[in-house]
Amino acid sequence: MRWLACALILLAGCGSASETPVAEPAREAGVLFAYEVGNHLHRYGGRVFEDGRYELFSGEPDWETFEPFTPDQVEQIAAAVDKAESLPGEIKGGSDPIPPDTARATFTLRGREVVVDEYPQASPPELEAILELIARLRKKPPVASTWEVWTGSETVKLQVPCDMGDVAVLADLRDALFMPSPSATASRFPDPPSGTPLVRIEFADGETHAVAADDGEPGRADAVKAALAGTDWAKLPPRLC
Amino acid sequence: MTPEHNPGEQREEQTAARVPDVAPDVPQSTHDRLLGLQQQVGNAAFGRMVSRWKAGKAILAREDIPTEAEIAEAEAWAAEGKKSSKDLTPGAGGAGLNNAPGGFDAEYDPKLGELTIIMRCGVEFVDGISKAGVARKGLEKELEKANALPTEIERQQRLALFRWGDGEDAVDKTTFRTDVEKEVEPFWSGKHQFFMRKKGWSWLGATVKVDLKVDNKSRVPDAHLTMKPVKVPDTVSLGANVEPGGATNARDQVMNVTSNVHASGSFLNHFVTFDVGKSDVKPGQDTKLQNVIDTFKGAETSAGSGVADARSIQTPVFLTGHASKTGNAAFNQKLSEDRARSVEKFMKEHGFVNTEVRTAEMGVGDTEATGGEVENDRRVDIQIGSGNSQNTLRHEFGHAFGLGDEYASTPLVSPGQTPAQGTPAMGDTATHDNLVKNMVDAGGTPLKGAVCEPTDSIMSVGDVVRPQHYATFHASLTKITEPHGPWALGSPTAKNEALPGSAGTGATTAPAPEPDAVPV
Numbered sequence: 001m002r003w004l005a006c007a008l009i010l011l012a013g014c015g016s017a018s019e020t021p022v023a024e025p026a027r028e029a030g031v032l033f034a035y036e037v038g039n040h041l042h043r044y045g046g047r048v049f050e051d052g053r054y055e056l057f058s059g060e061p062d063w064e065t066f067e068p069f070t071p072d073q074v075e076q077i078a079a080a081v082d083k084a085e086s087l088p089g090e091i092k093g094g095s096d097p098i099p100p101d102t103a104r105a106t107f108t109l110r111g112r113e114v115v116v117d118e119y120p121q122a123s124p125p126e127l128e129a130i131l132e133l134i135a136r137l138r139k140k141p142p143v144a145s146t147w148e149v150w151t152g153s154e155t156v157k158l159q160v161p162c163d164m165g166d167v168a169v170l171a172d173l174r175d176a177l178f179m180p181s182p183s184a185t186a187s188r189f190p191d192p193p194s195g196t197p198l199v200r201i202e203f204a205d206g207e208t209h210a211v212a213a214d215d216g217e218p219g220r221a222d223a224v225k226a227a228l229a230g231t232d233w234a235k236l237p238p239r240l241c
Numbered sequence: 242m243t244p245e246h247n248p249g250e251q252r253e254e255q256t257a258a259r260v261p262d263v264a265p266d267v268p269q270s271t272h273d274r275l276l277g278l279q280q281q282v283g284n285a286a287f288g289r290m291v292s293r294w295k296a297g298k299a300i301l302a303r304e305d306i307p308t309e310a311e312i313a314e315a316e317a318w319a320a321e322g323k324k325s326s327k328d329l330t331p332g333a334g335g336a337g338l339n340n341a342p343g344g345f346d347a348e349y350d351p352k353l354g355e356l357t358i359i360m361r362c363g364v365e366f367v368d369g370i371s372k373a374g375v376a377r378k379g380l381e382k383e384l385e386k387a388n389a390l391p392t393e394i395e396r397q398q399r400l401a402l403f404r405w406g407d408g409e410d411a412v413d414k415t416t417f418r419t420d421v422e423k424e425v426e427p428f429w430s431g432k433h434q435f436f437m438r439k440k441g442w443s444w445l446g447a448t449v450k451v452d453l454k455v456d457n458k459s460r461v462p463d464a465h466l467t468m469k470p471v472k473v474p475d476t477v478s479l480g481a482n483v484e485p486g487g488a489t490n491a492r493d494q495v496m497n498v499t500s501n502v503h504a505s506g507s508f509l510n511h512f513v514t515f516d517v518g519k520s521d522v523k524p525g526q527d528t529k530l531q532n533v534i535d536t537f538k539g540a541e542t543s544a545g546s547g548v549a550d551a552r553s554i555q556t557p558v559f560l561t562g563h564a565s566k567t568g569n570a571a572f573n574q575k576l577s578e579d580r581a582r583s584v585e586k587f588m589k590e591h592g593f594v595n596t597e598v599r600t601a602e603m604g605v606g607d608t609e610a611t612g613g614e615v616e617n618d619r620r621v622d623i624q625i626g627s628g629n630s631q632n633t634l635r636h637e638f639g640h641a642f643g644l645g646d647e648y649a650s651t652p653l654v655s656p657g658q659t660p661a662q663g664t665p666a667m668g669d670t671a672t673h674d675n676l677v678k679n680m681v682d683a684g685g686t687p688l689k690g691a692v693c694e695p696t697d698s699i700m701s702v703g704d705v706v707r708p709q710h711y712a713t714f715h716a717s718l719t720k721i722t723e724p725h726g727p728w729a730l731g732s733p734t735a736k737n738e739a740l741p742g743s744a745g746t747g748a749t750t751a752p753a754p755e756p757d758a759v760p761v
């Protein structure tokens with residue numbers, strides 16, 4: 001078991017001598033698919049149970065439970081696991097010599113283990129397909145939003161029915177709105193009239209977020225203005241996706 | 242008790258012994274000084290240093306003194322100016338598991354007495370969670386946690402922590418570039434010094450300066466190393482590794498790290514607990530202690546032989562006993578001491594190599610921290626060597642300089658992994674072993690080499706840069722100053738001085754005696 005090493009990594013930088021009790025890994029009853037990956041510096045993993053339970057760990061060896069998969073999703077994962085049935089018990093990367101601090105992965109496919117010695121380089125498509133499927137199934141349903149954007153001379157309204165991350169033209173503005181410690185050189189971009197925000201987002205659930213030209217957070221308004229100045233918002237279609 | 246490692250002698254002689262390799266912050270406590278000396282020169286060299294002084298001063302023969310002609314030859318060579326070479330891969334001389342060739346330029350300035358290791362690092366910034374919301378491997382849990390946040394604004398703010406700022410010179414990118422230099426350069430610079438161990442030339446010294454030139458990959462077309470830092474908040478870990486590339490290609494190394502240049506791992510502090518009023522190692526704790534022993538016992542000539550491999554660091558272990566605050570103070574003091582002694586006895590009886598000379602035990606009586614009757618207050622702390630955490634980035638740069646790993650699969654470090662899977666076994670030869678054997682101490686004696694074992698060394702699981710970790714720097718210095726050499730560990734001499742270790746019987750291996758210890 002590689003769990004004590006994980007517990008020790010937890011202590012990083014704190015100088016404490018405490019050692020936490022460690023959890024047992026993937027080999028638990030009812031596991032449909034599990035993986036644990038890493039080297040002596042860091043380990044992480046995940047597991048899906050046949051009843052849909054979904055658990056993950058990273059660094060700390062304690063599994064954390066997240067929203068379960070639906071029966072239909074479990075079926076899809078089971079089908080992907082079945083496609084990996086013929087994989088051998090150990091898959092070697094073939095590097096000679098094997099690079100320093102190479103990560104190694106142990107996959108559990110319904111109680112059968114497949115070890116990948118050089119992960120992820122040597123990981124077979126069957127295993128990666130299961131992980132990609134899980135990532136797809138876990139993608140959060142999009143939260144639709146409406147954006148009111150100051151163009152420099154007027155405010156335009158843009159509908160974003162998809163996830164804002166999927167809209168390339170919003171990328172810089174999104175960073176300017178949500179990244180910590182924003183910084184940008186002050187733009188000559190004209191301020192909107194008093195009471196009109198530079199940008200205002202209303203999410204489908206009614207939540208709103210706005211940044212004004214006189215925003216109290218240092219650098220935020222300048223960062224937003226710099227992002228606004230980079231796009232001709234008035235020329236965009238009213239629906240961005 | 243081996244004569245090469247005698248803590249009693251070290252304590253006695255430490256004020257007389259000069260540490261030849263620059264230690265900018267000279268440790269003050271006995272505990273630290275002992276460690277400092279052992280870390281600076283190694284056990285064998287330190288033992289010889291001690292016996293050298295014990296043997297007393299010796300008389301030099303006339304032929305040991307450099308001639309005017311020899312000094313003039315060296316001066317003429319030095320006057321030619323800097324010696325340098327580009328795209329060196331000195332680690333390519335290594336062999337076997339986890340071989341890392343390294344890749345850097347090296348420049349020696351005789352006037353300054355300085356070897357500069359120049360490594361150009363091109364950075365390719367990688368988002369931990371992409372704009373489209375796709376997590377890098379290992380960040381699945383972080384994405385789930387972000388997606389579970391109650392509001393969309395909180396979620397967007399959390400996801401933004403996994404993206405690099407926009408543009409080539411976003412604040413977080415420039416900070417990362419600067420921080421890499423700040424974290425790595427001083428750590429790897431100035432730890433040990435070389436001098437040319439050639440009669441008449443030994444006044445030529447070489448301190449080591451590491452100069453990283455970190456910039457965006459697009460601006461460093463001739464980078465030795467491509468760094469791919471994954472953006473994460475500082476509380477999130479992701480591990481790291483180096484893909485060394487071809488053995489003689491100095492420009493194809495890739496380092497996978499995170500944006501957190503301060504990420505570290507801690508392996509060197511452990512403890513066992515005791516029953517109330519008891520000092521015997523109890524069931525359950527014995528297993529824990531056995532794991533510590535099996536991890537840090539030190540490499541042996543053969544597994545279980547009890548005889549240390551000549552290359553073993555033999556990291557010292559500090560045992561500190563504690564008692565809970567309840568009860569009589571004098572009794573608790575004795576109990577603490579008994580507990581520390583009990584752990585030492587257990588280690589000796591259960592396979593720890595050279596327990597007598599490697600362990601120092603003490604008791605501190607009551608534990609102030611908690612008060613009351615708390616199990617963790619009834620304990621013995623076990624500190625391996627420096628006891629410090631290992632900064633991940635500094636370790637990975639060791640690979641970039643061409644060093645291999647020195648840790649080994651043991652109960653507390655990558656257990657269950659095999660050399661075939663890329664993790665060395667206890668006692669395996671480290672890939673830079675032969676380069677280390679090419680190094681000599683000040684007296685001209687070759688170093689013993691490098692072996693894989695968990696220790697407080699930077700290429701193992703700790704933070705100490707030992708002479709052996711300058712093996713690829715030494716190899717590059719040797720190459721760019723050919724055909725002159727060899728370069729030995731230690732400080733340069735005065736111009737008219739004999740080579741260190743020339744004088745007297747039994748003194749040929751003294752590492753770097755005080756100038757006034759060798760009358761001429």
Ligand SMILES: [Zn+2]
Binds near residue numbers: 636640645
């Ligand atoms: Zn390593």
